[in-house]
Amino acid sequence: MLAGDISQAVGDTPLVGLPSLSPPGYALYLKLEGHNPTGSVKDRVAKYLIESAERDGRLTPGSRVLEPTSGNTGIALAAICAPKGYKLTCVMPRNTSEERRALLALYGADIVFSPASEGSNGAVRVATELAADDPDVYMPFQYGNPANPQAHYETTGPEILRDLPTVNALVAGLGTGGTLTGAGRRLKEHDPAIKVFAAEPEYGDLVYGLRNLDEGFVPPVFDERVLDGRIKIDSRKALGATRDLVAAEGVFAGVSTGAALAVALRVCTPRRLPEGSNVVVVSPDGGWKYLSTGAYAAGDLEEIAARLQDTLWA
Amino acid sequence: MAIEVRVPTVLRKHTGGERKVTGSGATLRELVDDLETRNAGLRGALVGDDGSLHRFINVYVNDEDVRYLGGINTPLDDGDSVSILPAVAGG
Known part of the structure:
Protein backbone atom coordinates (compact mmCIF):
# COMPACT_ATOMS: atom_id res chain seq x y z
CA MET A 1 0.00 0.00 0.00
CA SER A 40 -8.33 5.07 15.73
CA VAL A 41 -11.48 5.02 13.63
CA LYS A 42 -11.57 8.82 14.01
CA ASP A 43 -8.97 9.28 11.27
CA ARG A 44 -11.76 8.57 8.80
CA VAL A 45 -13.99 11.19 10.41
CA ALA A 46 -11.27 13.85 10.80
CA LYS A 47 -10.31 13.53 7.15
CA TYR A 48 -13.92 13.99 6.02
CA LEU A 49 -14.56 16.87 8.44
CA ILE A 50 -11.51 18.84 7.29
CA GLU A 51 -11.73 18.08 3.57
CA SER A 52 -15.44 18.96 3.42
CA ALA A 53 -14.78 22.27 5.22
CA GLU A 54 -11.97 23.08 2.77
CA ARG A 55 -14.26 22.39 -0.19
CA ASP A 56 -16.93 24.66 1.28
CA GLY A 57 -14.42 27.44 1.98
CA ARG A 58 -15.05 27.31 5.72
CA LEU A 59 -11.36 26.57 6.33
CA THR A 60 -8.61 28.74 4.93
CA PRO A 61 -4.85 28.82 5.51
CA GLY A 62 -4.11 29.92 9.08
CA SER A 63 -7.58 29.01 10.37
CA ARG A 64 -8.06 27.68 13.89
CA VAL A 65 -10.10 24.52 14.33
CA LEU A 66 -11.96 24.02 17.62
CA GLU A 67 -13.57 20.69 18.49
CA PRO A 68 -15.11 18.95 21.51
CA THR A 69 -13.72 15.42 21.84
CA SER A 70 -13.05 12.69 24.36
CA GLY A 71 -9.68 12.30 22.64
CA ASN A 72 -9.55 10.17 19.51
CA THR A 73 -11.18 12.75 17.24
CA GLY A 74 -8.84 15.41 18.60
CA ILE A 75 -5.74 13.34 17.91
CA ALA A 76 -7.00 12.49 14.41
CA LEU A 77 -7.77 16.16 13.67
CA ALA A 78 -4.33 17.13 14.99
CA ALA A 79 -2.61 14.85 12.50
CA ILE A 80 -4.64 16.24 9.60
CA CYS A 81 -4.34 19.88 10.70
CA ALA A 82 -0.61 20.00 11.57
CA PRO A 83 0.78 19.53 8.03
CA LYS A 84 -1.86 21.85 6.57
CA GLY A 85 -0.94 24.63 9.00
CA TYR A 86 -4.29 24.80 10.78
CA LYS A 87 -4.14 25.55 14.48
CA LEU A 88 -6.22 23.27 16.68
CA THR A 89 -7.93 23.61 20.04
CA CYS A 90 -9.52 20.50 21.57
CA VAL A 91 -12.07 20.74 24.35
CA MET A 92 -11.74 17.50 26.28
CA PRO A 93 -13.19 16.24 29.57
CA ARG A 94 -10.60 16.08 32.34
CA ASN A 95 -11.24 12.36 32.94
CA THR A 96 -9.51 11.16 29.79
CA SER A 97 -6.30 9.14 29.62
CA GLU A 98 -2.83 10.72 29.90
CA GLU A 99 -1.84 9.37 26.52
CA ARG A 100 -4.52 11.49 24.83
CA ARG A 101 -3.16 14.66 26.39
CA ALA A 102 0.43 13.70 25.57
CA LEU A 103 -0.37 13.01 21.91
CA LEU A 104 -2.35 16.21 21.47
CA ALA A 105 0.51 18.19 23.04
CA LEU A 106 2.98 16.45 20.72
CA TYR A 107 0.98 17.56 17.66
CA GLY A 108 0.97 21.12 19.01
CA ALA A 109 -2.76 21.24 19.74
CA ASP A 110 -4.13 23.37 22.57
CA ILE A 111 -6.29 21.61 25.14
CA VAL A 112 -9.14 23.22 27.06
CA PHE A 113 -10.49 20.96 29.80
CA SER A 114 -14.18 20.60 30.57
CA PRO A 115 -15.43 19.24 33.91
CA ALA A 116 -15.10 15.47 34.45
CA SER A 117 -18.58 15.42 35.96
CA GLU A 118 -20.14 16.51 32.68
CA GLY A 119 -18.56 13.83 30.48
CA SER A 120 -18.55 14.48 26.74
CA ASN A 121 -21.70 16.56 27.06
CA GLY A 122 -19.62 19.11 29.01
CA ALA A 123 -16.99 19.25 26.26
CA VAL A 124 -19.77 19.98 23.74
CA ARG A 125 -21.14 22.74 25.99
CA VAL A 126 -17.76 24.43 26.55
CA ALA A 127 -16.71 24.19 22.89
CA THR A 128 -20.02 25.64 21.73
CA GLU A 129 -19.58 28.59 24.12
CA LEU A 130 -15.99 29.20 22.98
CA ALA A 131 -16.92 29.03 19.29
CA ALA A 132 -19.82 31.45 19.77
CA ASP A 133 -17.42 34.01 21.27
CA ASP A 134 -14.88 33.73 18.45
CA PRO A 135 -15.85 34.23 14.81
CA ASP A 136 -12.35 33.26 13.65
CA VAL A 137 -12.53 29.62 14.66
CA TYR A 138 -14.11 26.80 12.71
CA MET A 139 -15.83 24.07 14.72
CA PRO A 140 -16.32 20.93 12.60
CA PHE A 141 -18.65 19.55 15.33
CA GLN A 142 -18.49 15.81 14.75
CA TYR A 143 -21.76 15.39 16.68
CA GLY A 144 -23.74 17.40 14.17
CA ASN A 145 -21.70 17.33 10.95
CA PRO A 146 -23.02 15.01 8.21
CA ALA A 147 -19.39 14.48 7.09
CA ASN A 148 -19.00 12.21 10.15
CA PRO A 149 -21.52 9.51 9.17
CA GLN A 150 -20.66 10.16 5.51
CA ALA A 151 -17.09 8.98 6.15
CA HIS A 152 -18.45 5.65 7.34
CA TYR A 153 -21.10 5.48 4.62
CA GLU A 154 -18.45 5.96 1.93
CA MET B 1 -42.60 -9.68 42.24
CA ALA B 2 -39.64 -7.37 42.75
CA ILE B 3 -37.76 -5.52 40.07
CA GLU B 4 -34.67 -3.54 40.98
CA VAL B 5 -34.31 -0.12 39.38
CA ARG B 6 -31.04 1.84 39.24
CA VAL B 7 -31.57 5.56 39.46
CA PRO B 8 -29.00 8.13 38.18
CA THR B 9 -27.78 10.99 40.39
CA VAL B 10 -29.90 13.54 38.56
CA LEU B 11 -33.14 11.71 39.51
CA ARG B 12 -32.31 10.79 43.10
CA LYS B 13 -34.16 13.84 44.34
CA HIS B 14 -37.27 11.76 43.65
CA THR B 15 -36.03 8.72 45.58
CA GLY B 16 -34.87 10.31 48.81
CA GLY B 17 -31.28 10.04 47.57
CA GLU B 18 -31.47 6.28 46.98
CA ARG B 19 -29.49 4.90 44.02
CA LYS B 20 -31.62 1.75 43.86
CA VAL B 21 -35.34 1.34 44.37
CA THR B 22 -37.58 -1.67 43.89
CA GLY B 23 -41.00 -1.90 42.37
CA SER B 24 -43.32 -4.27 40.58
CA GLY B 25 -45.25 -4.47 37.35
CA ALA B 26 -45.83 -6.72 34.37
CA THR B 27 -44.71 -3.94 32.02
CA LEU B 28 -42.41 -0.95 32.25
CA ARG B 29 -45.50 1.30 32.37
CA GLU B 30 -46.87 -0.59 35.39
CA LEU B 31 -43.48 -0.48 37.08
CA VAL B 32 -43.18 3.28 36.58
CA ASP B 33 -46.70 3.80 37.92
CA ASP B 34 -45.86 1.66 40.95
CA LEU B 35 -42.60 3.54 41.58
CA GLU B 36 -44.41 6.87 41.37
CA THR B 37 -46.55 5.95 44.42
CA ARG B 38 -43.42 5.97 46.61
CA ASN B 39 -41.14 8.27 44.58
CA ALA B 40 -43.18 11.29 43.61
CA GLY B 41 -42.02 13.01 40.43
CA LEU B 42 -40.12 10.07 38.99
CA ARG B 43 -42.76 9.25 36.39
CA GLY B 44 -42.85 12.79 35.06
CA ALA B 45 -39.07 12.79 34.75
CA LEU B 46 -39.18 9.64 32.59
CA VAL B 47 -42.28 9.85 30.41
CA GLY B 48 -44.37 12.59 28.86
CA ASP B 49 -48.14 12.93 29.02
CA ASP B 50 -48.49 10.68 25.98
CA GLY B 51 -46.54 7.91 27.76
CA SER B 52 -43.45 8.12 25.53
CA LEU B 53 -39.97 8.30 27.05
CA HIS B 54 -38.29 11.69 27.22
CA ARG B 55 -35.59 12.16 24.59
CA PHE B 56 -32.70 12.70 27.02
CA ILE B 57 -33.50 9.68 29.18
CA ASN B 58 -32.66 6.08 28.39
CA VAL B 59 -34.26 3.16 30.20
CA TYR B 60 -32.71 -0.28 29.98
CA VAL B 61 -34.15 -3.69 30.86
CA ASN B 62 -31.32 -6.15 31.48
CA ASP B 63 -28.93 -3.64 29.85
CA GLU B 64 -31.00 -3.27 26.66
CA ASP B 65 -32.54 0.08 25.65
CA VAL B 66 -36.33 -0.32 25.85
CA ARG B 67 -36.77 1.78 22.69
CA TYR B 68 -35.70 -1.36 20.82
CA LEU B 69 -37.85 -3.68 22.95
CA GLY B 70 -41.41 -2.57 23.57
CA GLY B 71 -40.87 0.99 24.76
CA ILE B 72 -43.05 1.86 27.75
CA ASN B 73 -44.98 -1.39 27.16
CA THR B 74 -41.86 -3.58 27.44
CA PRO B 75 -42.87 -6.71 29.39
CA LEU B 76 -41.04 -7.36 32.64
CA ASP B 77 -40.30 -10.53 34.56
CA ASP B 78 -39.49 -11.04 38.19
CA GLY B 79 -35.77 -10.57 38.68
CA ASP B 80 -35.29 -8.27 35.68
CA SER B 81 -33.01 -5.35 36.32
CA VAL B 82 -34.00 -1.90 35.11
CA SER B 83 -31.55 1.01 34.77
CA ILE B 84 -32.19 4.64 34.02
CA LEU B 85 -29.40 6.76 32.51
CA PRO B 86 -29.29 10.26 31.07
CA ALA B 87 -28.29 10.45 27.40
CA VAL B 88 -24.57 11.18 27.11
CA ALA B 89 -22.34 11.17 24.06
CA GLY B 90 -18.78 10.06 23.35
CA GLY B 91 -16.24 10.71 20.64
Whole structure:
Protein backbone atom coordinates (compact mmCIF):
# COMPACT_ATOMS: atom_id res chain seq x y z
CA MET A 1 0.00 0.00 0.00
CA LEU A 2 1.59 3.24 -1.22
CA ALA A 3 0.22 6.58 0.07
CA GLY A 4 1.25 10.04 -1.14
CA ASP A 5 0.79 11.46 2.33
CA ILE A 6 -0.55 10.34 5.70
CA SER A 7 -4.14 11.39 4.94
CA GLN A 8 -4.19 8.92 2.06
CA ALA A 9 -3.26 6.09 4.44
CA VAL A 10 -6.61 6.40 6.23
CA GLY A 11 -8.98 3.42 6.00
CA ASP A 12 -8.64 0.04 4.31
CA THR A 13 -8.23 -1.54 7.72
CA PRO A 14 -7.98 -5.31 8.23
CA LEU A 15 -11.08 -7.39 8.95
CA VAL A 16 -9.83 -10.30 11.01
CA GLY A 17 -11.66 -13.45 12.05
CA LEU A 18 -12.04 -14.37 15.71
CA PRO A 19 -12.13 -18.18 15.45
CA SER A 20 -11.55 -18.84 19.15
CA LEU A 21 -14.13 -16.38 20.52
CA SER A 22 -16.88 -16.99 17.95
CA PRO A 23 -19.80 -18.88 19.55
CA PRO A 24 -20.74 -22.21 17.89
CA GLY A 25 -22.72 -21.52 14.72
CA TYR A 26 -21.54 -17.91 14.40
CA ALA A 27 -18.48 -16.23 12.90
CA LEU A 28 -17.19 -13.00 14.42
CA TYR A 29 -14.91 -10.63 12.52
CA LEU A 30 -13.17 -7.63 14.01
CA LYS A 31 -12.49 -4.53 11.92
CA LEU A 32 -9.25 -3.17 13.32
CA GLU A 33 -9.60 0.61 13.14
CA GLY A 34 -6.53 0.90 15.33
CA HIS A 35 -4.59 0.36 12.09
CA ASN A 36 -5.41 3.89 10.96
CA PRO A 37 -2.55 6.47 11.00
CA THR A 38 -3.26 7.89 14.47
CA GLY A 39 -4.57 4.60 15.77
CA SER A 40 -8.33 5.07 15.73
CA VAL A 41 -11.48 5.02 13.63
CA LYS A 42 -11.57 8.82 14.01
CA ASP A 43 -8.97 9.28 11.27
CA ARG A 44 -11.76 8.57 8.80
CA VAL A 45 -13.99 11.19 10.41
CA ALA A 46 -11.27 13.85 10.80
CA LYS A 47 -10.31 13.53 7.15
CA TYR A 48 -13.92 13.99 6.02
CA LEU A 49 -14.56 16.87 8.44
CA ILE A 50 -11.51 18.84 7.29
CA GLU A 51 -11.73 18.08 3.57
CA SER A 52 -15.44 18.96 3.42
CA ALA A 53 -14.78 22.27 5.22
CA GLU A 54 -11.97 23.08 2.77
CA ARG A 55 -14.26 22.39 -0.19
CA ASP A 56 -16.93 24.66 1.28
CA GLY A 57 -14.42 27.44 1.98
CA ARG A 58 -15.05 27.31 5.72
CA LEU A 59 -11.36 26.57 6.33
CA THR A 60 -8.61 28.74 4.93
CA PRO A 61 -4.85 28.82 5.51
CA GLY A 62 -4.11 29.92 9.08
CA SER A 63 -7.58 29.01 10.37
CA ARG A 64 -8.06 27.68 13.89
CA VAL A 65 -10.10 24.52 14.33
CA LEU A 66 -11.96 24.02 17.62
CA GLU A 67 -13.57 20.69 18.49
CA PRO A 68 -15.11 18.95 21.51
CA THR A 69 -13.72 15.42 21.84
CA SER A 70 -13.05 12.69 24.36
CA GLY A 71 -9.68 12.30 22.64
CA ASN A 72 -9.55 10.17 19.51
CA THR A 73 -11.18 12.75 17.24
CA GLY A 74 -8.84 15.41 18.60
CA ILE A 75 -5.74 13.34 17.91
CA ALA A 76 -7.00 12.49 14.41
CA LEU A 77 -7.77 16.16 13.67
CA ALA A 78 -4.33 17.13 14.99
CA ALA A 79 -2.61 14.85 12.50
CA ILE A 80 -4.64 16.24 9.60
CA CYS A 81 -4.34 19.88 10.70
CA ALA A 82 -0.61 20.00 11.57
CA PRO A 83 0.78 19.53 8.03
CA LYS A 84 -1.86 21.85 6.57
CA GLY A 85 -0.94 24.63 9.00
CA TYR A 86 -4.29 24.80 10.78
CA LYS A 87 -4.14 25.55 14.48
CA LEU A 88 -6.22 23.27 16.68
CA THR A 89 -7.93 23.61 20.04
CA CYS A 90 -9.52 20.50 21.57
CA VAL A 91 -12.07 20.74 24.35
CA MET A 92 -11.74 17.50 26.28
CA PRO A 93 -13.19 16.24 29.57
CA ARG A 94 -10.60 16.08 32.34
CA ASN A 95 -11.24 12.36 32.94
CA THR A 96 -9.51 11.16 29.79
CA SER A 97 -6.30 9.14 29.62
CA GLU A 98 -2.83 10.72 29.90
CA GLU A 99 -1.84 9.37 26.52
CA ARG A 100 -4.52 11.49 24.83
CA ARG A 101 -3.16 14.66 26.39
CA ALA A 102 0.43 13.70 25.57
CA LEU A 103 -0.37 13.01 21.91
CA LEU A 104 -2.35 16.21 21.47
CA ALA A 105 0.51 18.19 23.04
CA LEU A 106 2.98 16.45 20.72
CA TYR A 107 0.98 17.56 17.66
CA GLY A 108 0.97 21.12 19.01
CA ALA A 109 -2.76 21.24 19.74
CA ASP A 110 -4.13 23.37 22.57
CA ILE A 111 -6.29 21.61 25.14
CA VAL A 112 -9.14 23.22 27.06
CA PHE A 113 -10.49 20.96 29.80
CA SER A 114 -14.18 20.60 30.57
CA PRO A 115 -15.43 19.24 33.91
CA ALA A 116 -15.10 15.47 34.45
CA SER A 117 -18.58 15.42 35.96
CA GLU A 118 -20.14 16.51 32.68
CA GLY A 119 -18.56 13.83 30.48
CA SER A 120 -18.55 14.48 26.74
CA ASN A 121 -21.70 16.56 27.06
CA GLY A 122 -19.62 19.11 29.01
CA ALA A 123 -16.99 19.25 26.26
CA VAL A 124 -19.77 19.98 23.74
CA ARG A 125 -21.14 22.74 25.99
CA VAL A 126 -17.76 24.43 26.55
CA ALA A 127 -16.71 24.19 22.89
CA THR A 128 -20.02 25.64 21.73
CA GLU A 129 -19.58 28.59 24.12
CA LEU A 130 -15.99 29.20 22.98
CA ALA A 131 -16.92 29.03 19.29
CA ALA A 132 -19.82 31.45 19.77
CA ASP A 133 -17.42 34.01 21.27
CA ASP A 134 -14.88 33.73 18.45
CA PRO A 135 -15.85 34.23 14.81
CA ASP A 136 -12.35 33.26 13.65
CA VAL A 137 -12.53 29.62 14.66
CA TYR A 138 -14.11 26.80 12.71
CA MET A 139 -15.83 24.07 14.72
CA PRO A 140 -16.32 20.93 12.60
CA PHE A 141 -18.65 19.55 15.33
CA GLN A 142 -18.49 15.81 14.75
CA TYR A 143 -21.76 15.39 16.68
CA GLY A 144 -23.74 17.40 14.17
CA ASN A 145 -21.70 17.33 10.95
CA PRO A 146 -23.02 15.01 8.21
CA ALA A 147 -19.39 14.48 7.09
CA ASN A 148 -19.00 12.21 10.15
CA PRO A 149 -21.52 9.51 9.17
CA GLN A 150 -20.66 10.16 5.51
CA ALA A 151 -17.09 8.98 6.15
CA HIS A 152 -18.45 5.65 7.34
CA TYR A 153 -21.10 5.48 4.62
CA GLU A 154 -18.45 5.96 1.93
CA THR A 155 -15.51 4.07 3.44
CA THR A 156 -16.16 1.81 6.46
CA GLY A 157 -19.38 0.32 5.11
CA PRO A 158 -18.09 -0.40 1.59
CA GLU A 159 -14.89 -1.95 2.98
CA ILE A 160 -16.95 -4.37 5.08
CA LEU A 161 -19.13 -5.31 2.10
CA ARG A 162 -16.05 -5.76 -0.10
CA ASP A 163 -14.24 -7.99 2.40
CA LEU A 164 -17.25 -9.93 3.71
CA PRO A 165 -20.17 -9.75 1.25
CA THR A 166 -22.10 -12.24 3.38
CA VAL A 167 -22.15 -10.02 6.47
CA ASN A 168 -25.36 -10.48 8.53
CA ALA A 169 -24.82 -8.12 11.45
CA LEU A 170 -22.78 -5.10 12.50
CA VAL A 171 -21.87 -4.18 16.06
CA ALA A 172 -20.17 -0.87 16.89
CA GLY A 173 -19.76 1.43 19.84
CA LEU A 174 -22.08 4.38 20.34
CA GLY A 175 -20.27 7.70 20.83
CA THR A 176 -21.37 10.23 18.25
CA GLY A 177 -23.40 7.60 16.41
CA GLY A 178 -21.35 8.26 13.25
CA THR A 179 -20.06 4.72 12.71
CA LEU A 180 -23.44 3.09 13.36
CA THR A 181 -25.41 5.59 11.29
CA GLY A 182 -23.05 5.68 8.30
CA ALA A 183 -21.85 2.10 8.07
CA GLY A 184 -25.19 0.73 9.31
CA ARG A 185 -27.13 2.64 6.66
CA ARG A 186 -24.76 1.47 3.92
CA LEU A 187 -25.07 -2.16 4.98
CA LYS A 188 -28.87 -2.00 5.21
CA GLU A 189 -29.09 -0.46 1.74
CA HIS A 190 -27.10 -3.44 0.51
CA ASP A 191 -29.33 -5.90 2.38
CA PRO A 192 -32.20 -4.71 4.60
CA ALA A 193 -32.00 -7.99 6.55
CA ILE A 194 -28.62 -6.98 8.04
CA LYS A 195 -28.96 -6.21 11.75
CA VAL A 196 -27.17 -3.32 13.45
CA PHE A 197 -26.45 -3.26 17.17
CA ALA A 198 -25.00 -0.50 19.33
CA ALA A 199 -22.66 -1.06 22.27
CA GLU A 200 -23.14 1.84 24.65
CA PRO A 201 -20.51 2.47 27.32
CA GLU A 202 -21.83 2.56 30.86
CA TYR A 203 -19.73 4.55 33.32
CA GLY A 204 -19.82 5.29 37.02
CA ASP A 205 -21.99 7.99 38.56
CA LEU A 206 -19.36 10.71 38.05
CA VAL A 207 -19.81 10.74 34.27
CA TYR A 208 -23.59 11.13 34.62
CA GLY A 209 -23.27 14.05 37.02
CA LEU A 210 -25.72 16.25 35.12
CA ARG A 211 -27.51 18.87 37.17
CA ASN A 212 -30.71 18.39 35.23
CA LEU A 213 -31.99 16.32 32.36
CA ASP A 214 -31.92 19.24 29.95
CA GLU A 215 -28.14 18.76 29.89
CA GLY A 216 -28.66 15.36 28.24
CA PHE A 217 -27.45 15.16 24.67
CA VAL A 218 -28.32 13.02 21.67
CA PRO A 219 -25.94 13.79 18.78
CA PRO A 220 -27.87 15.17 15.78
CA VAL A 221 -25.91 12.90 13.38
CA PHE A 222 -27.11 9.77 15.17
CA ASP A 223 -30.04 8.15 13.33
CA GLU A 224 -31.57 5.87 15.96
CA ARG A 225 -33.73 4.18 13.32
CA VAL A 226 -30.72 2.35 11.87
CA LEU A 227 -30.39 0.28 15.04
CA ASP A 228 -32.01 -3.05 15.85
CA GLY A 229 -30.82 -2.96 19.43
CA ARG A 230 -28.80 -0.89 21.86
CA ILE A 231 -27.08 -2.61 24.77
CA LYS A 232 -25.06 -0.98 27.53
CA ILE A 233 -21.84 -2.48 28.76
CA ASP A 234 -20.13 -1.47 31.98
CA SER A 235 -16.38 -1.11 32.50
CA ARG A 236 -16.11 -4.54 34.13
CA LYS A 237 -17.66 -6.39 31.18
CA ALA A 238 -15.80 -4.28 28.60
CA LEU A 239 -12.49 -4.89 30.32
CA GLY A 240 -13.14 -8.63 30.64
CA ALA A 241 -13.89 -8.95 26.92
CA THR A 242 -10.86 -6.79 26.03
CA ARG A 243 -8.63 -9.18 27.97
CA ASP A 244 -10.32 -12.24 26.44
CA LEU A 245 -9.44 -10.78 23.04
CA VAL A 246 -5.76 -10.63 23.98
CA ALA A 247 -5.69 -14.11 25.49
CA ALA A 248 -7.80 -15.97 22.93
CA GLU A 249 -7.03 -14.13 19.70
CA GLY A 250 -3.83 -12.17 20.30
CA VAL A 251 -5.59 -8.87 19.56
CA PHE A 252 -4.63 -5.90 21.77
CA ALA A 253 -7.51 -3.44 21.55
CA GLY A 254 -8.99 -0.55 23.49
CA VAL A 255 -11.67 -0.93 26.14
CA SER A 256 -14.54 0.06 23.85
CA THR A 257 -13.60 -2.83 21.55
CA GLY A 258 -14.30 -5.11 24.51
CA ALA A 259 -17.70 -3.46 24.91
CA ALA A 260 -18.57 -4.06 21.25
CA LEU A 261 -17.34 -7.65 21.47
CA ALA A 262 -19.48 -8.27 24.56
CA VAL A 263 -22.56 -7.05 22.68
CA ALA A 264 -21.69 -9.22 19.68
CA LEU A 265 -21.47 -12.30 21.91
CA ARG A 266 -24.83 -11.43 23.47
CA VAL A 267 -26.67 -11.09 20.14
CA CYS A 268 -25.35 -14.39 18.77
CA THR A 269 -28.52 -16.27 19.69
CA PRO A 270 -31.06 -17.78 17.26
CA ARG A 271 -33.72 -15.42 18.64
CA ARG A 272 -31.81 -12.47 17.16
CA LEU A 273 -29.54 -13.85 14.46
CA PRO A 274 -29.92 -17.11 12.55
CA GLU A 275 -27.19 -19.65 13.03
CA GLY A 276 -24.53 -19.32 10.38
CA SER A 277 -24.50 -15.52 10.71
CA ASN A 278 -21.37 -13.49 10.06
CA VAL A 279 -21.02 -10.68 12.57
CA VAL A 280 -18.69 -7.71 12.03
CA VAL A 281 -17.53 -5.92 15.17
CA VAL A 282 -15.87 -2.53 14.81
CA SER A 283 -12.78 -2.13 17.00
CA PRO A 284 -12.43 1.66 17.25
CA ASP A 285 -8.86 1.67 18.55
CA GLY A 286 -5.95 -0.30 19.91
CA GLY A 287 -5.09 -0.55 23.59
CA TRP A 288 -2.05 1.71 23.53
CA LYS A 289 -3.78 4.89 24.68
CA TYR A 290 -5.20 3.18 27.79
CA LEU A 291 -2.04 1.67 29.29
CA SER A 292 -1.70 4.48 31.83
CA THR A 293 -5.21 3.84 33.14
CA GLY A 294 -4.07 0.46 34.47
CA ALA A 295 -6.70 -1.29 32.34
CA TYR A 296 -4.22 -3.97 31.33
CA ALA A 297 -2.21 -4.18 34.54
CA ALA A 298 -2.02 -7.27 36.69
CA GLY A 299 -4.38 -7.39 39.64
CA ASP A 300 -7.99 -7.94 40.55
CA LEU A 301 -10.26 -7.23 37.57
CA GLU A 302 -13.08 -5.90 39.77
CA GLU A 303 -10.77 -3.35 41.40
CA ILE A 304 -9.27 -2.28 38.08
CA ALA A 305 -12.74 -1.91 36.56
CA ALA A 306 -13.89 0.13 39.57
CA ARG A 307 -10.98 2.53 39.04
CA LEU A 308 -11.68 2.71 35.31
CA GLN A 309 -15.41 3.38 35.54
CA ASP A 310 -15.07 7.15 35.77
CA THR A 311 -12.49 7.43 32.97
CA LEU A 312 -13.97 7.98 29.51
CA TRP A 313 -13.02 5.06 27.29
CA ALA A 314 -15.16 5.80 24.26
CA MET B 1 -42.60 -9.68 42.24
CA ALA B 2 -39.64 -7.37 42.75
CA ILE B 3 -37.76 -5.52 40.07
CA GLU B 4 -34.67 -3.54 40.98
CA VAL B 5 -34.31 -0.12 39.38
CA ARG B 6 -31.04 1.84 39.24
CA VAL B 7 -31.57 5.56 39.46
CA PRO B 8 -29.00 8.13 38.18
CA THR B 9 -27.78 10.99 40.39
CA VAL B 10 -29.90 13.54 38.56
CA LEU B 11 -33.14 11.71 39.51
CA ARG B 12 -32.31 10.79 43.10
CA LYS B 13 -34.16 13.84 44.34
CA HIS B 14 -37.27 11.76 43.65
CA THR B 15 -36.03 8.72 45.58
CA GLY B 16 -34.87 10.31 48.81
CA GLY B 17 -31.28 10.04 47.57
CA GLU B 18 -31.47 6.28 46.98
CA ARG B 19 -29.49 4.90 44.02
CA LYS B 20 -31.62 1.75 43.86
CA VAL B 21 -35.34 1.34 44.37
CA THR B 22 -37.58 -1.67 43.89
CA GLY B 23 -41.00 -1.90 42.37
CA SER B 24 -43.32 -4.27 40.58
CA GLY B 25 -45.25 -4.47 37.35
CA ALA B 26 -45.83 -6.72 34.37
CA THR B 27 -44.71 -3.94 32.02
CA LEU B 28 -42.41 -0.95 32.25
CA ARG B 29 -45.50 1.30 32.37
CA GLU B 30 -46.87 -0.59 35.39
CA LEU B 31 -43.48 -0.48 37.08
CA VAL B 32 -43.18 3.28 36.58
CA ASP B 33 -46.70 3.80 37.92
CA ASP B 34 -45.86 1.66 40.95
CA LEU B 35 -42.60 3.54 41.58
CA GLU B 36 -44.41 6.87 41.37
CA THR B 37 -46.55 5.95 44.42
CA ARG B 38 -43.42 5.97 46.61
CA ASN B 39 -41.14 8.27 44.58
CA ALA B 40 -43.18 11.29 43.61
CA GLY B 41 -42.02 13.01 40.43
CA LEU B 42 -40.12 10.07 38.99
CA ARG B 43 -42.76 9.25 36.39
CA GLY B 44 -42.85 12.79 35.06
CA ALA B 45 -39.07 12.79 34.75
CA LEU B 46 -39.18 9.64 32.59
CA VAL B 47 -42.28 9.85 30.41
CA GLY B 48 -44.37 12.59 28.86
CA ASP B 49 -48.14 12.93 29.02
CA ASP B 50 -48.49 10.68 25.98
CA GLY B 51 -46.54 7.91 27.76
CA SER B 52 -43.45 8.12 25.53
CA LEU B 53 -39.97 8.30 27.05
CA HIS B 54 -38.29 11.69 27.22
CA ARG B 55 -35.59 12.16 24.59
CA PHE B 56 -32.70 12.70 27.02
CA ILE B 57 -33.50 9.68 29.18
CA ASN B 58 -32.66 6.08 28.39
CA VAL B 59 -34.26 3.16 30.20
CA TYR B 60 -32.71 -0.28 29.98
CA VAL B 61 -34.15 -3.69 30.86
CA ASN B 62 -31.32 -6.15 31.48
CA ASP B 63 -28.93 -3.64 29.85
CA GLU B 64 -31.00 -3.27 26.66
CA ASP B 65 -32.54 0.08 25.65
CA VAL B 66 -36.33 -0.32 25.85
CA ARG B 67 -36.77 1.78 22.69
CA TYR B 68 -35.70 -1.36 20.82
CA LEU B 69 -37.85 -3.68 22.95
CA GLY B 70 -41.41 -2.57 23.57
CA GLY B 71 -40.87 0.99 24.76
CA ILE B 72 -43.05 1.86 27.75
CA ASN B 73 -44.98 -1.39 27.16
CA THR B 74 -41.86 -3.58 27.44
CA PRO B 75 -42.87 -6.71 29.39
CA LEU B 76 -41.04 -7.36 32.64
CA ASP B 77 -40.30 -10.53 34.56
CA ASP B 78 -39.49 -11.04 38.19
CA GLY B 79 -35.77 -10.57 38.68
CA ASP B 80 -35.29 -8.27 35.68
CA SER B 81 -33.01 -5.35 36.32
CA VAL B 82 -34.00 -1.90 35.11
CA SER B 83 -31.55 1.01 34.77
CA ILE B 84 -32.19 4.64 34.02
CA LEU B 85 -29.40 6.76 32.51
CA PRO B 86 -29.29 10.26 31.07
CA ALA B 87 -28.29 10.45 27.40
CA VAL B 88 -24.57 11.18 27.11
CA ALA B 89 -22.34 11.17 24.06
CA GLY B 90 -18.78 10.06 23.35
CA GLY B 91 -16.24 10.71 20.64
